[in-house]
Amino acid sequence: MSQVKRIETTPPVQEINEIDSTASLGNDVTAEDNQAGSTHARRIVMQANVSSEDLKAGHIVSVPNAMDVFKPSYDMEKLDESQKDSMQKLDFQKGIVTGIKLKSVYSNVAEPVSVGVKLFSNKPQITNNEGWLFTEANTDMGKAHTSETDGYVNLVSVLPYEKSRPNQEVYAPENLLNNRFISEYGGYTLERLWDGIVPFKGKDYFYVESDHVILKVIQKNWEMLGINTDAEVKRENQYVKVSKSVVNNVIKQLYEQVICQIPYTSFADMSARFQANDVPEGNYKVMCEFLVQYKYPAIQSSTAEEAE
Numbered sequence: 196m197s198q199v200k201r202i203e204t205t206p207p208v209q210e211i212n213e214i215d216s217t218a219s220l221g222n223d224v225t226a227e228d229n230q231a232g233s234t235h236a237r238r239i240v241m242q243a244n245v246s247s248e249d250l251k252a253g254h255i256v257s258v259p260n261a262m263d264v265f266k267p268s269y270d271m272e273k274l275d276e277s278q279k280d281s282m283q284k285l286d287f288q289k290g291i292v293t294g295i296k297l298k299s300v301y302s303n304v305a306e307p308v309s310v311g312v313k314l315f316s317n318k319p320q321i322t323n324n325e326g327w328l329f330t331e332a333n334t335d336m337g338k339a340h341t342s343e344t345d346g347y348v349n350l351v352s353v354l355p356y357e358k359s360r361p362n363q364e365v366y367a368p369e370n371l372l373n374n375r376f377i378s379e380y381g382g383y384t385l386e387r388l389w390d391g392i393v394p395f396k397g398k399d400y401f402y403v404e405s406d407h408v409i410l411k412v413i414q415k416n417w418e419m420l421g422i423n424t425d426a427e428v429k430r431e432n433q434y435v436k437v438s439k440s441v442v443n444n445v446i447k448q449l450y451e452q453v454i455c456q457i458p459y460t461s462f463a464d465m466s467a468r469f470q471a472n473d474v475p476e477g478n479y480k481v482m483c484e485f486l487v488q489y490k491y492p493a494i495q496s497s498t499a500e501e502a503e
Contacts, residue, residue: 233267234293234488234489234490235265235267235290235488235489235490235491236488237265237486237487237489238298238484238485238487239258239264239484239485239487240482240484241256241258241310241467241482241483241484241485242256242481242483243256243467243469243481243482244478244479244480245469245478245480246476246477246479247474247475247476247477247479249469250304250308250470250471250474250479251470251471251472251474252470253344253469254468254469254470255467256467256469257465257466258462258465258466261462261463261465262287262288262463265287265290265465265489266287267287267491287491288461288462288463289316289460289461289462290459290460290462290489290490290491291371291377291457291459291460291489291490291491292314292368292458292460292487292488292489293368293371293488293489293490294364294366294367294368294487294488295312295350295365295366295488296362296363296364296365296485297350297351297360297362297364297483297485298362298484298485298486299359299360299482299483299484300351300353300357300360300482301357301480301482302353302354302355302357302480303356303479303480304355304356304471304474304481305356305474305475306355306471306472306473306474307330307353307354307355307471308352308353308469308471308481309332309351309352309468309469309470310349310350310351310352310353310467310468310483311343311347311348311349311350311467311468312347312348312350312465312466312467313346313347313348313464313465313466313467313468314366314458314460314465315346315348315458315459315460316459316460316461316464317455317456317457317459318455319456319457319458320370320456321368321369321370321371321458322368322369322370323366323367323368324367324368324369325364325365325366325367327342327348327349328342328349328365329341329342329349330342330349330352330470332344338472344468344470345468347466347467350365350366351365351483353483368458376453376457377457379408380453380457383408383454384454385450388409388446388449388450388454389446391403391404391406391407392404392409398439399438399439399440400437400438400439401436401437401438401439402430402431402435402437403434403435403436403437403442404433404435405433405434405435408449409442409445409446410424410435412445412449413437413441413445420445422437422441424437460489469481
């Protein structure tokens with residue numbers, strides 16, 4: 196029998212070793228993974244008609260009616276009941292981009308133009324198999340090479356007077372979180388993780404609703420945390436009494452290690468940034484056509500859950 200190390204419930208609050216909130220999770224999000232819905236593809240043209248000053252400052256081009264552009268074009272009347280039920284669990288406001296290709300390009304600028312895309316709503320630790328593009332940019336500290344500017348990830352460096360380019364993959368993520376990860380934790384924010392947790396002034400414990408997501412994490416790590424939530428007596432037939440130190444650490448690690456690492460792209464905010472240095476005065480046109488491949492995470496939004 197393994198030794199159970201219990202956490203003291205009296206001050207000082209002890210730090211908990213790193214928990215495993217990913218136990219028994221599998222199935223990476225790939226083009227073949229039907230659990231997270233079909234892989235969709237859209238070709239979008241990002242075109243900038245700009246002045247030299249616009250290019251020096253970094254010109255932003257958004258995707259008009261982006262929500263409609265990226266929404267699946269399914270005929271709901273032709274779907275069976277199980278398919279309709281699956282569709283209702285999808286969050287069409289955001290997706291997980293699984294690949295981007297540059298299909299065509301045009302520029303009449305005499306200098307290289309860096310094109311960045313607002314790809315992530317957060318800062319996940321994603322590996323791009325095509326390599327992150329570092330380009331020169333003007334900063335307060337002078338010129339520096341960077342792969343991201345103001346939340347825009349560099350994907351393409353358009354050459355001077357470039358008129359064509361072979362079909363080029365510019366974003367191929369390697370370490371996307373698996374589908375069950377996204378399904379189980381995808382609808383949570385830091386604020387929402389604290390919903391259903393009741394504090395008591397001057398006490399070193401919380402009451403946690405018996406169906407709260409952190410209790411599942413605690414139960415998976417019960418030997419290390421010293422709490423078997425299944426054996427705990429429910430207070431008011433609804434709450435489980437849990438030490439403050441355990442709750443604080445589980446929420447902290449779940450948020451930082453899982454929720455912050457889900458690489459969501461907000462379609463409403465998706466846009467491109469065109470930037471070039473030392474451009475002669477004049478008016479210019481730069482265009483990139485991208486093929487964007489993406490999935491909708493199979494999650495239930497908080498609004499939908501509360502409406503049930």
